[in-house]
Amino acid sequence: MARGANQKLKLPLLERILLQETDEEHPMTVQELIAALEARGVGAERKSIYDDMEALRQLDVDVQSRKGKSPGWFVGARTFELAELKLLVDAVQSCKFITRKKSDALIAKLETLASRHEARQLQRQVYVDRRVKTMNESVYYNIDKLHAAISGAHAVTFKYFEYNVRKEKVFRREGRRYQVSPYGLLWDNENYYLAGFDHQHAELRHYRVDKMAELAVTCLPRQGDGTCENFDIASYAQKHFGMFSGREGQVTLRCRKGLVGVVLDRFGQDVMLVPDGEEHFTATVRAVVSPQFLGWVFGLGDGVAVTGPDWAVAALEEQMEAVGRQYR
Known part of the structure; x- marks a missing residue:
């Protein structure tokens, strides 16, 4: 590109140079900016640079100048700090x-x-204990498709799989496609889940997005508005420990006072805590009593006890008995 040609490119090129090459610690002098433009085939004069800086300011680019020990022009505030x-x-x-x-x-x-x-x-590495990166890159694109389906109120179809001991995919329903009306995406225990109305079973279910294959957004209108009319994605995630299914209901917990923070972290600030003696309190929470929920209770040892309803207490006792049989 000949010097002085393509002057229309001068302002966007100058903006790019400033954004790429400068910050508060690395300003560029006017002469350095002129040289950078000329290296890209665009001629510039000292006076025109000042005019260009004013034009960039009017375009909301935070160009600043500094005199003194380290003089020059640089970009200050950016979209992201x-x-x-x-x-x-x-x-x-x-x-x-x-x-x-x-x-x-x-x-x-x-x-x-x-x-x-x-x-x-x-350019840094973050270590997260026991993190395993997924091998299924389609998850990234499936999430985008699911958001589009939710926004457009359309049903989706997909195949759903698990892994066997040989790490091979085994499709559920003998490989037949699931037909689901999506209502929300949620993030739980380092996995993405789709909460949606399953057309075959006519009920709200959830599915791990990384276990979906051949996902397609259909032209079919979303179903399940009657069943999912008051669907609340945050409430749904809070009730389903680790996204395990089970019987849902109001469960009463008797806890040591030292576990107030644990209960609030799990069930939110709206849960009602009722003092029960000097050292305990009770909390009635809405939860899905699944093996994962019972595991959470077990993990707190004698600090938490399920006191009602009877079916939830029975489920805990059955789980304890089943675990005990493993070690007899």
């Missing part, structure tokens, strides 16, 4: 459902939101 980008990078690296390949691609895109100097600080 460096601390926010670090947080996003950590979240991407820690996320189980995003494959390593997709993690690297997303982080590379996040790096473009900082200067190249600050981007080096984003």
Whole structure:
């Protein structure tokens, strides 16, 4: 590109140079900016640079100048602060459902939101205890399809699988497609789940997104509005421990006072706590009494006891008996 040609590219090129090359610690002088433009085949004069900076300000680019020991022009505030980008990078690296390949691609895109100097600080590794990255990259795209289906109130179809001991996919329902009307996506225990109305069983169920295959959004209108009319995704996630199914109901827990924080963390700030003597309190919560819920109770030892209803107490006793038989 000849010098002085394509002057229409000058302003966007200047913005790109500033965004990529500068930050508060790395300003560029006017002469360095002119040289960077000329290296890209666009000529510039000193006076025109000042006019261009004013034009960029009017376009809401936070260009700033500094005099003194380290003079020059740089971009100040950006869409994302460096601390926010670090947080996003950590979240991407820690996320189980995003494959390593997709993690690297997303982080590379996040790096473009900082200067190249600050981007080096984003090239870091986050260690999460016992994290296992999924091998199913289609999860990333399935989530996008499911959001579109929810937004458009359309049903979806998919095949659903588990793994056998040889790590092979085994499709449920002998490989027949599920037909589900999606109502919400939720994140629980490092996995994405779809909560939706199962057309075959005419009830609300949930499915792990990473175990879906050949997902397709149909033109069929969503069903289950009568059953799911008051569906609340947050309430649904709170009741289903680890997304295990079971009998749902109001369960009364008698807990030691030292476990108030544990109960509030699990069931939210709206749960009512009633003092029960000097050292205990009771809490009545709505929960799905599943093996995972009972495991949570077991994990708190003698600090928590299920006191009602009778069927929930019986379920706990049966679980204890079943576990005890394993070791006799």
